[in-house]
Amino acid sequence: MKTNYFFLSLATVALLFASCQADDTADIVITDNSTTINNEGGSGGTDTSNLVEIGGTKTEDFTLEADKDYVLTEALIMTNGTTLTIPAGTIIKANNGAGVYIAIAQGAKIMAEGTSSQPIVLTSNEATPNAGDWGGLIILGKAPINSVVGGDATSSSEIGGLPYGGSDASDNSGVIKYVRVEYSGGAADASSENNGFSFYGVGNGTTVEYIQAFEGKDDGIEFFGGTVNASYISVIGCQDDSVDWTEGFTGTLTNVYIEHGVSHDKGIEADGFNTDIGNNSSPLFFSKPSVNNVTIVGRGSATENEAVRLRAGTQGIFTNMVIQGFEEGFDLDGDMADNPTGQGVLNGNLSVTNVTFTDVILKMKNDTEFTFTEADFISGDGNGTGADYDNWKAGWTRN
DSSP: EEEEOOOOOOOOOOHHHHHHHHOOEEEEEOOOOOEEETTTTGGGGOTTTTEEEEEESSSSEEEEOOOOOOEEEEEEOOTTEEEEEEEETHHHHHHHHEEEEEEETTOOEEEEOSSSSSEEEEOOSSOOOOSBBBOEEEEEOOSSSSSSSSSSSOOEOOTOOOOOOSOOTTOOOEEEEEEEEOOOOOOEETTEEESEEEEESOTTSSEEEEEEEEOOOSSSSSEEEEOOEEEEEEEEEEEESSSSEESOOOOOEEEEEEEOOOSSSSSEEEEEEEEOOOOSSSSSOOOOOOOEEEEEOOOOOOTHHHHHEETTTTTTTEEEEEEEEEEEEEEEOOOSSSSSHHHHHTTTTEEEEEEEEEEEEEEEEESSSOOOOOOEEEEEEEEEOOOOOGGOOTTOOOO
């Protein structure tokens, strides 16, 4: 729909915006409720001729244009069989609120292919943006998760209550390349929080390369199960965990750069399963990603706690890391019952090879109830070179 408005008063414009934001009726399916507002020569001389409001539940393909100024006014949900196409250089500004997010449902796709010189930017529409202004980007796939019994059973996402999970490890949710998400992480309630990027049961047929989460209120990037591989990941200034995985995530992460701001939690928080739901897979399986070429920069050993927290039975193979400015490098938590994190160390499913610690007081802390030494867990101490961030950050990231 295209609506042209000429010489609108400020009061009328405000009323239009309020009307858009107030309509949050969940049962209405909207095929295209985008609006182009043409306010040539309006108050203050602001030209909004390219301003397009977007949102709603799409039942057809939806293609954006790089030369438009998009404002996300409510949740934009792409349903099964649809594709959201976002060209290089597109900027989408989101209105305030945890319910303002972009979700790619199971069976839908996103084709967001930016470039190093023309990244796609999802950011806040506030004049003075802050972490948590809006939701974030949510992708939901059909790959395995361990929070359900198995087969094609699904779980529901924290935000939006959308289904995810299944048995298709190679499921394809599209392409996300050179995409930056800023000021995300709005919380719907105490237990339902947006992340910058949320990957729910996303399959390894999906392409995820060159993504940055900048100044988010909750986690920068979180993987809820799935098999998706991601490379060239930058997380700057997120206030909870920068990279998080749970529910049996088994993908590969390559070239990861994490830098903490004043407010933060862990660089990486890794769970073998979601402790709020349980490991319900049959047979049981735990998260076990491969994580290569990682740099985690804290604010100094006197002020930071753990760089990497491994718990709830998570497994994982870490190779080539640099950890700088933390009290503890790796904190392993678990027990000998349902959370056998330490067992992964003993059977070779949880290990670190080639890591360099700088300004780190304690390299490994064992709170798993299993007995093992630092040498059982870490090899190649001093040999890590990390993410080589300077060689791939130019043009599309923020610092």
